[in-house]
Amino acid sequence: MFTKNNKRVSLLRYWTSRYLITLCVGLVVIAIISALWIRHTTLENRLNMIQFMTEEMADRFVDMSEGRPIQREDNPGFLTDRDQFMNFEGDPSIYIIDPNGRILSSNRPRERTTISQFPLSILEKEETVQKLRFDQEAQPFYVVKTAISTQDILLGWVVIVESEQNLTQVNQEYRQLSIMIFSLALLGWAAIYFQSRRLSNPIKDVAKAAKQVQEGDYDIVLREDFKEQEVYELVHSFKEMSNRLQQLEALRTQLLAGVTHELKTPVTSISGLLQALNDDVVTGEDAKEFLAISLNETTKMKKMVEDLLDFNSFAANAVNVSMEIHSINELMLDFTRHWQVTQEDQNIELTLKNLDHDREVNVDPIRLQQIMTNLLNNAKQSIEGKGSIDVIVHENDHQISIYIKDSGSGIALEEQDLIFERFFRGEDKKYKVRGLGLGLPFSKMIAQSLGGDLHLKESSSAGTVFVITLPKQ
Structure with missing residues (x-):
């Protein structure tokens, strides 16, 4: 052989x-x-x-x-x-x-x-x-x-x-010709040697850094003062990739801690409440209240598990999307009304501005409603006290854009590039609201499966604006 x-x-x-x-x-x-x-x-x-x-x-x-x-x-x-x-x-x-x-x-x-x-x-x-x-x-x-x-x-x-x-x-x-040919060969070899070494050294450094990353060490140091555009882009892109991997590794660690904490908390609460009921520590109306709290915690834990399952299904392209022709104005009206009905807090003012001339879109209404509900819930969570949420539908020659604007505290600048990363949760939000950090990544995946996209347009202390884009029918 x-x-x-x-x-x-x-x-x-x-x-x-x-x-x-x-x-x-x-x-x-x-x-x-x-x-x-x-x-x-x-x-x-x-x-x-x-x-x-x-x-x-x-x-x-x-x-x-x-x-x-x-x-x-x-x-x-x-x-x-x-x-x-x-x-x-x-x-x-x-x-x-x-x-x-x-x-x-x-x-x-x-x-x-x-x-x-x-x-x-x-x-x-x-x-x-x-x-x-x-x-x-x-x-x-x-x-x-x-x-x-x-x-x-x-x-x-x-x-x-x-x-x-x-x-x-x-x-x-002939002697002069021989000397000239030999000199040219020596000069050419020296030129390509030094040029090759100038190009090969940064590649060797990147290869060494790649082995370092492979071993789990993301603390790499690479020069970036190269005049060659391609070499600079290679080194710069590798450093960016390494930093991103380091962030994802940190997110993975946070995920394990977050999932453990988020699931352990309701399990501990349910276990304690049911133990109290079993030991007849509480009776009558108190027992009903303990039971209601247990059911509420069970619902939250179920929602987190469903989020994980839904996200994994979408990531594996295992969920079918049923595309149908619908009026965009009617869909937005139904979504906002449904969300308002389910809200107990009346401090949030929701306004909707539809298109002057209604348009039809080819979407899965259930999936689009999932995106809207998630964005509206996020907008509400960012508002402390009274505030407003504006939903504005806009169109151009190729697509329809849905703007969701809130008057909340905004997203920190250093976190804006990470909000669509799976399992990422902002520092302010992770201590206020339970969750696994899958809402925005899941919503973006749904929007892309509908032929559109979801992105952050702007965010500051005056509020945040997300945009859903859909192709026109």
């Missing part, structure tokens, strides 16, 4: 090694192309220089001989001063040839000269530069010739012969 190699490498090593390989391959290709280009241009330049040299020598022959080629057994001086023309270390063969192809003079010593007759087939061709090869294995060589003539009379030729290897020999240029 084959096993997959899951060996991991560091980001710094991964990036630098692959970049270096890519860089080296690219530089090798560039070096080969550059070497071929240098070879080609060097060959052309040197052939042009040799041609210029033959023309210069032919002109000097004419000037010195007054129209007759010089026939000397030894080399004339201008056959050996090629260094002023040539810029390479080659040793070209220079010949002075008469019209019949006989070599009159050469820069080669007599003992090194193996030919006395130059092929007329080469001299009679029109090309001044010819590339020749004696056989398939021999190195190619170039022949550059210029006619010596005066008054349209051919007096001979100046011929220079040099091998292609000598003409293309540019060791110094």
